[in-house]
Amino acid sequence: MGEIETGKILAMYRDMCIIRSFEFALEREFKKGNVPGMLHTGVGQEALLTAIAHSIRKSDGFFPDHRCHGLLVLAGTPGEKIMAELFGKATGVCSGKGGSLHSADPSVGNFGDNAVEGSFMVTALGVGLGWKMQGKDSVVAVMVGDGTSGRGEWHESLNLAATWKLPILYCCVNNGYAISTPVGESHATADLYEFAKAYKIPSVQVDGNDLLAAYEATQKAVAHIRAGNGPYFVEYKTWRWQGLFSGEFRPPEEVRYYKEEHDPIQMTRKLILDKNIADEAHLTKIEQEVNARIEDWVNFAMQSPLPNPEKATANVYVGWEVEKA
Amino acid sequence: MGEIETGKILAMYRDMCIIRSFEFALEREFKKGNVPGMLHTGVGQEALLTAIAHSIRKSDGFFPDHRCHGLLVLAGTPGEKIMAELFGKATGVCSGKGGSLHSADPSVGNFGDNAVEGSFMVTALGVGLGWKMQGKDSVVAVMVGDGTSGRGEWHESLNLAATWKLPILYCCVNNGYAISTPVGESHATADLYEFAKAYKIPSVQVDGNDLLAAYEATQKAVAHIRAGNGPYFVEYKTWRWQGLFSGEFRPPEEVRYYKEEHDPIQMTRKLILDKNIADEAHLTKIEQEVNARIEDWVNFAMQSPLPNPEKATANVYVGWEVEKA
Amino acid sequence: MKKMTMVQALNDALHIAMEENERVFVLGEDVGKMGGDFGVTRGLYEKFGAERVRDTPLSEAAIIGTAVGAAMVGMRPVAEIMFADFLTTCYDQIVNNAAKVHYMFDGQFKSSIVIRTACGAGFGGGPHHSQSVEGWFMNVPGLVIVAPSTPYDAKGLLIASIENDNPILFLEHKALYRIKEDVPEEKYTVPIRKAKIGREGKDVTIVASMWMYHLALNAAEDLASEGISAEVIDLRTLRPWDHETVLESVARTGRAVVVNEAPKIGGLSADISAVISEEAFSFLKSPVQRVAALDTPIPFSLILEKLILPDKEKIISAVHKTLKKA
Amino acid sequence: MKKMTMVQALNDALHIAMEENERVFVLGEDVGKMGGDFGVTRGLYEKFGAERVRDTPLSEAAIIGTAVGAAMVGMRPVAEIMFADFLTTCYDQIVNNAAKVHYMFDGQFKSSIVIRTACGAGFGGGPHHSQSVEGWFMNVPGLVIVAPSTPYDAKGLLIASIENDNPILFLEHKALYRIKEDVPEEKYTVPIRKAKIGREGKDVTIVASMWMYHLALNAAEDLASEGISAEVIDLRTLRPWDHETVLESVARTGRAVVVNEAPKIGGLSADISAVISEEAFSFLKSPVQRVAALDTPIPFSLILEKLILPDKEKIISAVHKTLKKA
Ligand SMILES: Cc1ncc(C[n+]2csc(CCOP(=O)(O)OP(=O)(O)O)c2C)c(N)n1
Ligand SMILES: Cc1ncc(C[n+]2csc(CCOP(=O)(O)OP(=O)(O)O)c2C)c(N)n1
Numbered sequence A, B: 001m002g003e004i005e006t007g008k009i010l011a012m013y014r015d016m017c018i019i020r021s022f023e024f025a026l027e028r029e030f031k032k033g034n035v036p037g038m039l040h041t042g043v044g045q046e047a048l049l050t051a052i053a054h055s056i057r058k059s060d061g062f063f064p065d066h067r068c069h070g071l072l073v074l075a076g077t078p079g080e081k082i083m084a085e086l087f088g089k090a091t092g093v094c095s096g097k098g099g100s101l102h103s104a105d106p107s108v109g110n111f112g113d114n115a116v117e118g119s120f121m122v123t124a125l126g127v128g129l130g131w132k133m134q135g136k137d138s139v140v141a142v143m144v145g146d147g148t149s150g151r152g153e154w155h156e157s158l159n160l161a162a163t164w165k166l167p168i169l170y171c172c173v174n175n176g177y178a179i180s181t182p183v184g185e186s187h188a189t190a191d192l193y194e195f196a197k198a199y200k201i202p203s204v205q206v207d208g209n210d211l212l213a214a215y216e217a218t219q220k221a222v223a224h225i226r227a228g229n230g231p232y233f234v235e236y237k238t239w240r241w242q243g244l245f246s247g248e249f250r251p252p253e254e255v256r257y258y259k260e261e262h263d264p265i266q267m268t269r270k271l272i273l274d275k276n277i278a279d280e281a282h283l284t285k286i287e288q289e290v291n292a293r294i295e296d297w298v299n300f301a302m303q304s305p306l307p308n309p310e311k312a313t314a315n316v317y318v319g320w321e322v323e324k325a
Numbered sequence C, D: 001m002k003k004m005t006m007v008q009a010l011n012d013a014l015h016i017a018m019e020e021n022e023r024v025f026v027l028g029e030d031v032g033k034m035g036g037d038f039g040v041t042r043g044l045y046e047k048f049g050a051e052r053v054r055d056t057p058l059s060e061a062a063i064i065g066t067a068v069g070a071a072m073v074g075m076r077p078v079a080e081i082m083f084a085d086f087l088t089t090c091y092d093q094i095v096n097n098a099a100k101v102h103y104m105f106d107g108q109f110k111s112s113i114v115i116r117t118a119c120g121a122g123f124g125g126g127p128h129h130s131q132s133v134e135g136w137f138m139n140v141p142g143l144v145i146v147a148p149s150t151p152y153d154a155k156g157l158l159i160a161s162i163e164n165d166n167p168i169l170f171l172e173h174k175a176l177y178r179i180k181e182d183v184p185e186e187k188y189t190v191p192i193r194k195a196k197i198g199r200e201g202k203d204v205t206i207v208a209s210m211w212m213y214h215l216a217l218n219a220a221e222d223l224a225s226e227g228i229s230a231e232v233i234d235l236r237t238l239r240p241w242d243h244e245t246v247l248e249s250v251a252r253t254g255r256a257v258v259v260n261e262a263p264k265i266g267g268l269s270a271d272i273s274a275v276i277s278e279e280a281f282s283f284l285k286s287p288v289q290r291v292a293a294l295d296t297p298i299p300f301s302l303i304l305e306k307l308i309l310p311d312k313e314k315i316i317s318a319v320h321k322t323l324k325k326a
């Protein structure tokens, strides 16, 4: 492991901490009633999210799903603007109109979530095609949960991306369940990269909790796409900490394994210590800094004003106002 | 080739002639203006249609597509009722309300076409599931054109059929084109059975113009399904004689090959003569009988009355009338 | 009698229907062990097993397709689409298949399905978890839309819908899931296509449904204290809705306010207003007033959401308008 | 000026738009070498190549998804859905994505797409190739529906639609594809959201669009010979439609007939009737009459199809009704 990788790993560890800390703060504020609507978090999926964030450029794009708050921040949107959006405040990245499920930011290539799971799989085709037609070498990443793989749009998207050789990176986040339903009980295979192979798309499965493995696979995929070879499919095996609203539903041994033995943060921390990339004190300092920053964002969100009422009727049509009564 | 197969081959040859003669008569009547709406025909695809008809039972079911007039007849609906339906007459199998694209007949397991191509791929799931829940061993066949393979319903259907082990026979009729678009230019592969493999469904490709090959593949598939092993996918490579409304658009050599060298009727005829199953005179007699019968159906359709005006508002709701003005 | 929430009343209806007829089965996302996102299918899996309580993948087209196909062979499927907003993804199966099967095949098949789904706004669900969707389906012949406003009606209408031979879109408003009332424990049905006069009055007729019905009742209460007597009608079936009850009421009151949670342009509210205006023309003392959502998607922030949705005050002010001379 | 069919006028518009702006591109089934099922995209492939004239598989969701995504990065896609009936299969992309992108992301993206599609009945197309679909989309905020009735308007409206920044559903009625009129060869636009008074009159206002507009003109001709003077309005934009022109006309004539090819319940006709009844209440001498299709799917047989569709006679008799005292 050379000089550069060392710095990179620490930077990525820091980003993983940002994701977890952000999500924990959110869960806390949600319980307090400060975050309206519904809340899904990416706790447990920090490694793959960080690997993706570090593999695409600002000139690339991505379609985040419902567990990607962290990715939005890593992509470059100021964290307080994401936090404020989730609080439904005027200072949010969409002025509070989008919330957790619809926080877009074109300035960093964030095309926003579509809460009809899987629907943006076909929208991404257009971004890839548009950029291709414009002669850009940009890549567009699309997040797809294991559950979301049931949608017909999966087929329409993969087929057309393959046929037109579009610059699309399919990031399939297989955390084993769609809400309560195990992936293998609702799909012909629990290994979703097998579906993708049928489209003659390079398709791999990787341990999404292993930061370096996820990073390497994503880097390779992006290089392939950027070279003009068309789409690439990466299945990240992972596990989400969030259970059901009613509580935990998964086997205790599975829960223990993922929280205690196969937690991406702990795994990366151990790697750093084992390889002597940094010491305990250094990591603790990173963690404390991150936590403090995130509390700043929470405070910013809390203190921000509610959206201007004008926003309720703004931007329905381009160029026309809607009736206000 | 034993005694029984010999009779079977002649019966199937006769059925192939019924399909072609039926479609030719239709094309003629369509040109004369006796058949309203649009017309698609199955000329060139007689072998695979016959193979399917001879592989499923009356207690099985099928979803015909837009090139299946012949299959409707082979399934057991009196030919004159199909012909009359296409003429929009009261004596039609749906009293003229359905036409070419919507001629259903539950008494022979014909669930009717859905002219939104591919949509019935998911409807078939319900028939398979319903029968399975009722403890029947019936099989349901679904016709899918190569072009129709682009629909998202493809994925939703294959995935769920595989997961629930439903008794569904996917009959993929790959005639090379969707209207004018070559299958290989709009799909990741021109060999569509490769798509199906991803679902861990047994999936084969067969020359759909070779009667015995098509028959054998279909028999095998149906046996597999009926034994409770879940769905099966057969891709029949074939070619449709019908070009575009504006005329022929395919390479002349391709047209020549399929019409002169690889025409299923000629191929089967040759097989019968080569194997001495029957002589020229016998075949000619079959052909003449078939043609005469089909003209009877045309005459029946021509002479039938138009639908009763009451039909226009009947059967919108079960149990309620609609306003008549 | 037992105090039940609407969730419990619906759950009770499903238990009764499934016990009574083994051809009734349930399918949808997480309807099995989990009992559905809102708990409506709770306990069914344990009682009736995985064969009749089927978890599906996120394949909404396949969910409805499966329901229609199963109905074509005599089953009685009850499909759940988790949020009504997602009906867009199975719109084809509903509009071009479920609603047409009986007609286009000349009565040879029935599409006896019930599609249950959770609709409605007011909780910060944002643009994809809050919509009132009846307007998308009003112009679809063959389709029936049922929408209860109370636990009692919810139970009776769901049983009636499962027994009915038509394809039924059954709308469950999220804001009503937790309201409680006395509900009989035995089986009963509430008639489809029959509106209910929830409060009698003589000055103005307010036509509403689901959550809006409750707002209308509240408004009527306030109006009463001003000396205005409002009759409040709960449509219960939204398509085809009960012209007779509404027109008879407007003929008496001479004034009408139509309340609907969906946007004003082209939705259910337009249909009701048009029919009243056309059919009760000579009775109307002032133009029909509509209280509906503004012509916008539903914003996430609660304060913005509130601005675009109907509320009690808007209903009261619409009633006031009908009482001014036109 | 050149005599052009509507197909030619639309084709001309596409040629002009694609020449002028290289970000305009066309996608859909068989739109390339074949030139589209109805010939509207003919010659584009030869002139602009396979990059900008893209044949797709039968993946309607992907067609619209691709259009929306491309618009999000500044392209100007014109998508063709072969028959309007198939819009059911991409309803999600239109309703929950195209129509909401601009609003839910706070104006940061535009969904400047045009969806061209062939609609309408009358030729034995049956239940899945004949529908009038505007009613499915009337209750969808953010969406614009444009529907020309003449070759001149078709060309001007299509160019205006491609230049417009909103998601536009552009309806082309199949019965109008072959009608001819003089059309300028150069570029021009016809304003969106502006209705046209196609014939002036003083006794009654007939509001129509597409094929129904022509039936209305024919009816007006017949009515004139009876001494009844009918004003005929072509809406041209169906959502949001031009209230001003219609209400101003009804204020003059005091009577209104609304004609729409879709079923009566809940469609465009309801919206128009409701708005006229509410806003022109004091001007109306008799109730608004509606001439629309019956509440049925569209049967295949021509004689049945004719029974359920509006025609000239039904329009005339509706006008007669408006002239009787209410
Ligand atoms: C089309 C659609 N169907 C259903 C839902 C409701 N829903 C939201 S998240 C979810 C589960 C998704 O599972 P998965 O893709 O595996 O994501 P995870 O939550 O496990 O990360 C469901 C069913 C939805 N949002 N969209
Ligand atoms: C969803 C849908 N999209 C488009 C069409 C119009 N259409 C009818 S047939 C056809 C081509 C179908 O090709 P294929 O499945 O290969 O059948 P083939 O005609 O070649 O037998 C198309 C595009 C349709 N009916 N339904």
Ligand SMILES: [Mg+2]
Residues within 6 Å of the ligand: A145, A146, A147, A173, A174, A175, A176, A177, A178, A179
């Ligand atoms: Mg998952």
Ligand SMILES: [Mg+2]
Residues within 6 Å of the ligand: B145, B146, B147, B173, B174, B175, B176, B177, B178, B179
């Ligand atoms: Mg084909």
